[in-house]
Amino acid sequence: MERLSQLYQQFDPLRPLEADEIDLYVDWQKQLGADDVKRRLANSIALSGPVAVTRLFTGHRGVGKTTELKRVQRLLAGPKNPRKLFVSFLFAEEWVDLNDVSPPDLVFQMVRQLVSDLRQAGFTFGWTKFGEFFREFWEVLQSEVELKDLKISADPLEFSIVLKNVPGARGTLRKLLADRLPTIYDLVNGTILKKAREWLRDPAHGEYQDILVIVDQLDRIPQKQVFSDRDLTNHEHIFLDNAGTLRALNCDVLYTIPIELAYSRCRGRLRDTYGSDILALPMVRVRDQAGKPCPQAVQALRDMVQRRAQKAGVTETEFFSDPQSLEWLILLCGGHVRSLFILLRSSIERAGKIPIPAAVLEQTVIRGANDFVIGLGGLGAEGWAALEEVHRSKQALADSKRLDLWNSLLRDLYAFTYEDEKEDWYDWNPLLGEVKRRPAS
């Protein structure tokens, strides 16, 4: 059971790979000769020179964005990069209420993360000034009736915890920020970043040429309608209306953005506003547009599974009783890595042993397909018809009346995005094909 348990742990759908887990990482983009998104991201930042750039990155849930971002961080902070960057990584879920994101809050958190990371690296300049600044905030927060019982020290870290967990504090801090944003930006851009760059360039401190802040998990911001008279979503409000705020820090910044925004009517405006195309991590293209399997892509995912299985001391032949099984599962997951891991975990649970019999895999796929039927209930006949249209045409739903539906299909993994040498194209989640092929159980 212990070996089986180790195998089970290897396919945890929640855990992204750390940058140093090179034994498990499969560079599928390189294997496929595809446009390597992480290198494009890294290059677009590394080659930007002294002018600060802001880049946008997207991809489906569970496609491996965080895993790739950790590699971007490693590439840019590594010694091989001629413009070696000090990278500060903000996991937004931990610090920002994603249901109520305001761009100034977000920039405040980026500053906090950067200050915290610089301090950890040993940089000490300017803390007195910075501390004074936060002390002022602290005094105002403490004077608020609803916050007076909270013990907050004049430390940006504690501020942030209060900010996320006490809605009253958010409102107060937002009011403070609204008045003092220019001061914060001046302080960070004019004093801290300038001095930090000088300090970081010192070989004793890493010989970094510049600074990059990566903000991950903003793709999880739930979409809402705001300002209904302007037909504007919160995504558009944050990333377009407030692009100036998001670009206020004078250093390179990389944001993840929601996939439904990236593939929306706003794509062109986002490109113009941020001066660069949105980079998307696509699915591993296990089939081409005509539906023919792509052997190299299948092999890349097979490598991914084999490496993890080997880490648990299990070979592919020990894993599956039928040699065709793994390829079948790979094709059914549509190149979506997390879906593949979920199917594998579920198969292990159902078999309770290895090798996993083909009949158990079949049962697992039926269950997975059935989960989609249950979830699809909310989309109704219109949803099914739209998915069949996407599957047939390999195109997005273009008409504006079905924008909400298209957003749901992308967000909830009913429709997948792919890239080939010529263009972006779309298809349904192949498990839906199984639903069509089989009676639901």
Place this chain on the structure above:
Amino acid sequence: VSAGSEHDKLSLENQVELEALCNMLRLARGFVLGFARVNHPGLQRRLIDEIRCRCPEKQILELTLDPRSGAGIVAQCAEATGSSHPDALFVHGLESVLDLTERQSPAMTLFNLNRDYAANRFPIPVVFWAPDFAMAEFARQAPDFWSVRSGTYCFTGDDAEARTSLGRLEEGFDWSLSRKEKLERGRILEHILAELEADPAVEPHTLARVLSLLADTERFRSRPDREERYLRQARDHYERAGDRGGEANCIQALGDVERMLARYEEARSAYEEALPIYREVRARLGEANCIQALGDVERMLARYEEARSAYEEALPIYREVRARLGEAATLSSIARLLDRRGNPREASLSFAEAARIFEAIGRPDLARRELAERDRLGPARQSG
């Protein structure tokens, strides 16, 4: 439970699902998200008892979410675990924090945004036990959480479980339910229907009951085409089950659908088809309801004499079976006819009598309505 009666034995399909869930508990070494889909509370209890038997080494903590608590789902889980270290957390009551009248429930939005926190806070399997509709809503409303599930385990109820659940669902199933509750019961019934339709051993009578209740949910939602479809199916199953009374109820309800759509001739045909069946099975209340409905149709067709004659036929039957609501409603209908026929004095007396009965059976709202009608006729006529 394993050594229980024949009825307590789990079906082969449920055994397979249960073993998968037990394997998950045995294999997990950290946070694992699972969903156990069960539409029947009785079956759910038996399954959890069985899991405790099969995995005695696992300390399983059960928690029922409280929708009235100000705390979110993660906070309620944290409070339940406290400083203890269970091996798994089983969460009940997911359906209670959902609100089907809203596209997005605030509790689910918050929950979805705390995925990583929850995974760190609970390094154990967390299994949500919920009916199908709640899992579907979870998938839609908390997609970040849903996308990291390890497994879903689907347990289906048999005929006996369906009948027990139907007993619960039928309780108080009328207009007075909140919209949220009506929608929830409707979704549960849809899934129970799907389960039963896949079961070759299902009793036609059980299927008919589910379909009748689904027809009710559609009536509450003013969707006559769907209501009619369910009623026709229910009627067929009652017929197969040999339940003439159930069949008559469906036919009468089909008449009600026609009447609501102002297709009075079709409505009358349906009532005339149902009436002899009620008489055959000596269902006096059904008979009275049917006659009263025929009276309503005649009234809508402006055939007032025929209408009055029907109401006067229904009235003594209601009195005989002591169906006071029907008696009052018929008196009210007679009063309206009398008023229309230019007989305010008798109309006023009928309105007053209907009001007195409504008041006596605890329907002051209807009593007020009748008294308002009486007052409209004028004080002289009331006293005269």
